[in-house]
Amino acid sequence: MKNNIIRLLLLSGVIAGFSACVNGSQKELAQERTRYEFGNILDIEITPDSTTRRVGCFTDAGSWMGFTIPQQDKWVNGFCGPFSIDHRIWFAQSAVVAGLIGETSEMTPDSTSYFPGEVYMSSVSADAKIDQRMNFIDSSTALLQVETNSEKGLCFTGKQWSGSVKLEVERNVLTARHQDGEIITLTFDSDITLSCDGKNYIAQTQPGCKKTDVAISFFVSEKELPAYEQRVQSLLHNPSQELQANADRWNGYLQKILRTDMKPEYDRIAVKSIVTLISNWRTHREGLLHEGVIPSHAVGYFVGFWAWDSWRFSAALAGFAPELAKNNIRAMFDYQLPDGMIIDCIYTNSAENNARDSKPPLVCWAVDEIFTHTQDTAFVKEMYPQLLAYYKWWYTKRDHNQNGICEFGSTDGTLEAAAWESGMDNAIRFDNTQMLKNAEDAWSMDQESVDLNAYLAYECKLLKKFAALIGVKFDGPDYSDKVADYFFDEKIGWFCDRRLKDGSFIEEPGCEGYTPFWVQIADKKQMEKALVLLTDTAKFSTYIPFPTAAADNPKCDSNGYWRGPIWLDQTYQAIRGLRNYGYNDLADQYTEQVFERCQGLKEDAPIHENYGTHDGKRLQAPHFSWSSSHLLMMYEDYGK
Structure with missing residues (x-):
């Protein structure tokens, strides 16, 4: 299941490599390495419960929050977390669970993968598919990109919020404050409809919307929020530059370390390291x-x-x-x-x-x-x-x-x-x-x-x-x-x-x-x-x-x-x-x-x-x- 998407993304990575190197030599092109060569680099599949504390997760850029990929047999249609790495708490089993507006049939797992600096998951119903991928933009924010082939429109909610978390909504931002002082915000596109009853939220795009992004941000204290709000809104307006910087950073790591004369499995050990x-x-x-x-x-x-x-x-x-x-x-x-x-x-x-x-x-x-x-x-x-x-x-x-x-x-x-x-x-x-x-x-x-x-x-x-x-x-x-x-x-x-x-x-x-x-x-x-x-x-x-x-x-x-x-x-x-x-x-x-x-x-x-x-x-x-x-x-x- 996992390998289906790897082949597709590897092909897209190769195509991207060709377009990015039009002016480069064939030798340079042949030596370029990208993260999509290294799918499923680590197994971080776990659907957490309130007792889960020792866990490996997807985290990057110095962030103090992490996420896991849900288990196939305990499927949640969203990345699990955020998890507070310092305080060892889950804000929710999954803060952003994706679905389709009006869809009654359950989304089931199709494929997942953990690439260097990126996690991916896809799910299917009888007549639709949802793709989700996540990258860390910086130490505070991970960008979740969600895409579907359905015309119904996308909807989101949280699952199993911690009882120590208080939820509130203002405009297109959901804020979840934990009693220990740590805070996460979910910032949706400005045209989304967002409501909250204090226990959970519902967010919906317009019908026909096939793609939207959600910024998941983590803060140590209240004083960090005001200065970051404008940056997050700007990110959602135009994420391409930040996503390219993420790709460049990770592919740069690989370029600096990987050798051209090593067995593929030894390259994999180096990348995992x-x-x-x-x-x-x-x-x-x-x-x-x-x-x-x-x-x-x-x-x-x-x-x-x-x-x-x-x-x-x-x-x-x-x-x-x-x-x-x-x-x-x-x-x-x-x-x-x-x-x-x-x-x-x-x-x-x-x-x-x-x-x-x-x-x-x-x-x-x-x-x-x-x-x-x-x-x-x-x-x-x-x-x-x-x-x-x-x-x-x-x-x-x-x-x-x-x-x-x-x-x-x-x-x-x-x-x-x-x-x-x-x-x-x-x-x-x-x-x-x-x-x-x-x-x-x-x-x-x-x-x-x-x-x-x-x-x-x-x-x-x-x-x-x-x-x-x-x-x-x-x-x-x-x-x-x-x-x-x-x-x-x-x-x-x-x-x-x-x-x-x-x-x-x-x-x-x-x-x-x-x-x-x-x-x-x-x-x-x-x-x-x-x-x-x-x-x-x-x-x-x-x-x-x-x-x-x-x-x-x-x-x-x-x-x-x-x-x-x-x-x-x-x-x-x-x-x-x-x-x-x-x-x-x-x-x-x-x-x-x-x-x-x-x-x-x-x-x-x-x-x-x-x-x-x-x-x-x-x-x-x-x-x-x-x-x-x-x-x-x-x-x-x-x-x-």
């Missing part, structure tokens, strides 16, 4: 002072910005949405503390921010990726003092014995927050860790971590690069030349954490050992020794390669969060590490295992937080930005 990142884009709101990307819009506890998540997202976004990548970094630095610390995570309600810990330092990598793609030295200059202050903070607050080798820690002395700071909350290497006090607001684990110090060595290298770019002197500590040898355990041939009390190695080989190869501080001999474990099918060369703990460790748990499952950032770092040392064929082989074996990756399943090591099963949070970012990086590197 882009869609996931953009669907997790949120505009500035309340305590979030810049726009940015959340880990997952589908899971309530992930609706905020996290530090090292943000660095990863920005590194991936740099190639196709660099301004979003920059603001994603600025959002975290808005809350930099006077001592230089970047706190763990921030939310719309800043009272919920977590300043008990930081996160692994990867931000210079993200800034460098942005610079690589944009050559924007102004951004480097803007960020440099803050980057340097954060880098120095580690050596001031997280080096217990002042030997130039840092530890993960916390501001409150708790091991819980220190484990969060590592980003690997329950990793096996922390099983016997204790906390040591450095200062009133600074505590360290009693072990020095290889990944932390490898990241700091990389940050140091990049800070020196940035200093040279903007003509200043780097004046931070530099211990980068001692990290690799300090953490390499010759006995087992792996990079391991070390205990502060006696310098002994914590011989629990895990994904932290990939990091020195990714940042290229290991020497060739260390890679050759580590390759024994890396390629051992009982340890790290598993069905999905490079788990978070050696698979033969008795403590390894295939569903143990950071105690065994696959996290794709770590898998990426191991694969990129192999490339860094000349093992490109092996790196490609492992990339293929990821692309081919992670459950649902080539199909329409959402990208997940982590995957089963031995079966590729999808585990925690769906629609996950972190995994999507690193899939894009693997796609970019593959075959090179």
Whole structure:
């Protein structure tokens, strides 16, 4: 059913491509990619009820609202929603249900699809058809276009409004105010007849009208409405320019990322990754002072910005949405503390921010990726003092014995927050860790971590690069030349954490050992020794390669969060590490295992937080930005 419309839209996309490129070369035309090549990119079919809270949806342009496609067996003749992504509420099961004036027979599903940046649905009755498509115009408004082949005229109503919503009508605008302060408006064409009894509304076109548009807008507060009203009315008067901008933006994303030498199914993985990142884009709101990307819009506890998540997202976004990548970094630095610390995570309600810990330092990598793609030295200059202050903070607050080798820690002395700071909350290497006090607001684990110090060595290298770019002197500590040898355990041939009390190695080989190869501080001999474990099918060369703990460790748990499952950032770092040392064929082989074996990756399943090591099963949070970012990086590197 879904594929019927895909063929039609793909053909229309090809025709549009020809007309848009009349003056272009045949080579340029052949390379143009459009979103209509990628139908049903993600399965977001759900007809919600009042209990539905964990849901992946169609959202774009930084909006805080989303929509789903109704299930075929629970059909509603309208896109479901809006859903408030921050407050996790449905304003209605469907705020705009389409029908025909005087039609008594029910409209049944014909076809649906989710294209990058657009959702589509069609329905039929005995003698008529209704097509509906939706695009986000900006962070506030989605435009619904409705078209029929019937002469009867179109009519609309809502279905199952929330009991916490109050409805009222003025002219051609229905306003739905939720008791939590959020508001949606439905703005219809000016010649439509609109009435409301306080519980629901009815809107009707003139008989014979075959096409009309509805603007669905979302606002955080009442004060936003007056300034936006004129813009929405203008949009309905002439939507073509805004719709073209939407198409250009999405096709531009694809043009910047997609390669001409990849399998179609690998292109699909790359596009799904882009869609996931953009669907997790949120505009500035309340305590979030810049726009940015959340880990997952589908899971309530992930609706905020996290530090090292943000660095990863920005590194991936740099190639196709660099301004979003920059603001994603600025959002975290808005809350930099006077001592230089970047706190763990921030939310719309800043009272919920977590300043008990930081996160692994990867931000210079993200800034460098942005610079690589944009050559924007102004951004480097803007960020440099803050980057340097954060880098120095580690050596001031997280080096217990002042030997130039840092530890993960916390501001409150708790091991819980220190484990969060590592980003690997329950990793096996922390099983016997204790906390040591450095200062009133600074505590360290009693072990020095290889990944932390490898990241700091990389940050140091990049800070020196940035200093040279903007003509200043780097004046931070530099211990980068001692990290690799300090953490390499010759006995087992792996990079391991070390205990502060006696310098002994914590011989629990895990994904932290990939990091020195990714940042290229290991020497060739260390890679050759580590390759024994890396390629051992009982340890790290598993069905999905490079788990978070050696698979033969008795403590390894295939569903143990950071105690065994696959996290794709770590898998990426191991694969990129192999490339860094000349093992490109092996790196490609492992990339293929990821692309081919992670459950649902080539199909329409959402990208997940982590995957089963031995079966590729999808585990925690769906629609996950972190995994999507690193899939894009693997796609970019593959075959090179």
